[in-house]
Amino acid sequence: MEDILKKAQYWMSSFFDNETKNKVQLLIDQNKKELEESFYQNLSFGTGGMRGVMGVGTNRINKYTLGKNSQGISNYIHKTLPNQAHSVAIAYDCRTNSNTLARVVANVFAANQIKVYLFPELRPTPLLSYSVRALNCTCGIVLTASHNPPEYNGYKVYWKDGGQLVPPQDEEIIQEIENLNYEEIKLVGNEELIELLDKKIDQKYFEEVVKIGTFDATPEARKNLNICFTSLHGTAIKTVPPILEKAGFSQVHIVDEQATPDGQFPTVKSPNPEEPEALEIAIKLAEEKNSDLVIGTDPDGDRLGIAVRDLEGNIQLLNGNQTMVLMTWFLLEKWKKAGKLSGKEFVASTIVSTPLMKVLTEDYGVTYKEALTGFKWIAKLIKDHPELTYIGGGEESFGYMVSDVVRDKDANSAILLTCEMAAELKAEGKTLYQKLIEIYQTYGFYQEHLVSLVKKGLAGAEEIKQKMIDLRKQPLSEINGEKVVLIEDYSTSEAKDLQNNETKSIAIPKSNVLIYYTENGTKVAARPSGTEPKIKFYISVNEAFSKVEDFGQKQEKALEKINAILKEFGVEK
Known part of the structure; x- marks a missing residue:
């Protein structure tokens, strides 16, 4: 606690503004627990940039940490x-303080004699990624916390290729940041x-x-499609409706009560289109309008949720793997029919996504490439393989990247493609x-x-760390009665084949991910989130399937298997 108090007292020095100093003093006097949470570490960069709770301190999002x-x-x-x-290039989303924090960031770059292109109002993350290349910028910044709760904000960094930072450059930049004292921040920008x-x-961007x-x-087909769209109080309201209109989709019903950008997200528990609850209002409107599909986007407009009519005509949310497979099939089919598949194309996905992506892609004679979780790794594949043409790719987290116009997941192009x-x-x-x-x-x-x-705070971080240690020290030999045949540990870059007792190296950068594979094709991955206080378990099972009338039964059987696996791992569905 002595070190934390020392850090906090430093924030009482003359460099910091009076409002900040007053808030720090209040924590010292009245809230030791919050003081500890605010200063026990420096907020760090994760899978999708830096995200954190807004407030004062080194472990919070504020003008000094972002500065x-x-x-x-x-x-x-x-x-x-x-x-x-x-x-x-600098953009920001609908989050509380995003606009003012974006101005702080702009001032710092301008004070360092770097030209700033600042969006005058909120814009989605993929538009920022596009703008970096379109404006020939050295880098790009977007102020967003994606689908995190309202108290969060964040900071994503893009480089000149339009993709987010990857090793070793990210570590070099982080080291540069860590070497700084706060007094070295130039907060007064050159307005010119x-x-x-x-x-x-x-x-x-719309044209592209x-x-x-x-x-x-x-x-006629486009006019005949009945679409219901919600931006969940986020930025996509600025882009999705005009893009759909430009493409000729005129039957678009917008959820009015969620159309106004609002960082408090008043109509949903979580502004995450992965969650069925987030699309409840949109689904209700879709039933009234007899819509064919429902589309929702997260606050910064890079992630999408798609709900469609099932075999009985009920609206059902597809998961991220399903939407990814559909979009990939469609792109591959179009490229094949156009005679554009020459053997020098590739599709990409991530290590925690469905194995079906590999099976589908290779059936079209197209190279399949797999990367770590996060679209920055897919963007890196594009940069690392100029000899191949990128078709499309995605991951299970409700994101997809069509072509390489944007070097990150893009709800706008994915929605139009769908x-x-x-x-x-x-x-x-x-x-x-x-x-x-x-x-x-x-x-x-x-x-x-x-x-x-979800495991919040210092204690939660330790609990997540221990969970991964336990999974490595006491590896499972069976999962739901199925023999484990392969264990991939991305922290050591080793894949252990338990059938042949062989160990092979994994040609993917190190990451804190552990994946089990069983004899029947079941796949279980454990991965702490790089941007949120949680540990994630990804389960994939498969069944032979031929008759449409058996689909419900096969799905029920698969879900039962998943529930049994989750119980084994001590987590609930």
Whole structure:
């Protein structure tokens, strides 16, 4: 506690503003537990940038922690790319304080003689990724905490290729930030170097999205598709409706009570389209309007949830793996019909996603590449393999990246692609759900499920750490009565084949992920989140499948197996 008090007293020095000093003093006097949580560590970068609770302290999102990030990045740019003109694009979402924090960040870069292109109002994360390349920037910053609770905000960093930072560059920049004292932050910006962007960049982005997201659906088919959309109080309200309109989808019903951006997300418990509850209002509207599909996006507009009509006509939320498989099938089919598959293309996904992605992709004669969790790794694959053309890819966390126009998951292009696919299928008398079942008939039925254990604070972090230690020290030999045949430990880059008693190296960067595979194709992955206080368990099971009428029975059997596995791991569904 003595070290924490020392850190807090430093924040009472003359460099910090009076409001900050008063808040720190209040914690010292009245709330020792919150004081500890606010100062026990420096807020760190994870899988999707830096996210944290807003407040004072080194472990909180505030103008000083974000200012320090920006100063460190500025120093890194000038040190590694000297004697050059540099620029940065900056965007922000609907979060409380995002606009003011974005201005702080802009001031720091401008104070360091780096040209700033600042969006004048909230914009989705994928538009920022696009803008970095479109404006030829050295880097890009977006202020967002994605789908985290309202008290959170965050800071994502993109480099000149439009992708998020990856090793070793991320570690080099983090070291630059850590070496700084707060007094070294230049908080007073040069206004002449800050340019507010106009709508031209939006229109260029819209044109690119329509180009990569539309194929053969007729104008009539697009008009005939009945869509219900909710932005869940987030930024996608600025992009999805105009993109759909530009592409010719005129039958779009917007959930009005969730259309106004609001960082408190008043109509949902969580602004996460992965959660069925988040789409309840949209589904109700869809029933009233007899919509074919329901679409929801998270606050920064990079993640999407899709709900469709099942075989009985009920609206059902697809999981991220299912939407990813459908979009990948559609892209592969279109590339095949256009004669564009030459053997030099690839599709990408991540190590915790469905095995069906590999099976499907390779059936089309296309290279399948797998990466660590997070779209920054898929973006890195594009950069590392210029000899291959990227078609599309995604991961289970309700994200997809169509083409390489944006180097991160992009709800806008993924939504348009889904609508194009749904319009074509509807014109043929089919639904997305029916097409998914056809894919299962061809390749086998795969069922996935994700469970997250939330463990907040210092004690929670220790509990998560211990859980991973236990899983490694006491590895399972069976899962739900199925023999474990392979264990992949990405922290050591080792894959242990238990059948042949062989150990092979994994040619993927190290990460705190452990994956079990059984003799029957069951896959269980354990991974602490890089941006949230939780540990995630990813379950995948599969069944042979041929008859449509057996689908319900197969699904029920798969879910029973998943429940049994979760019970074994001591977590609830």
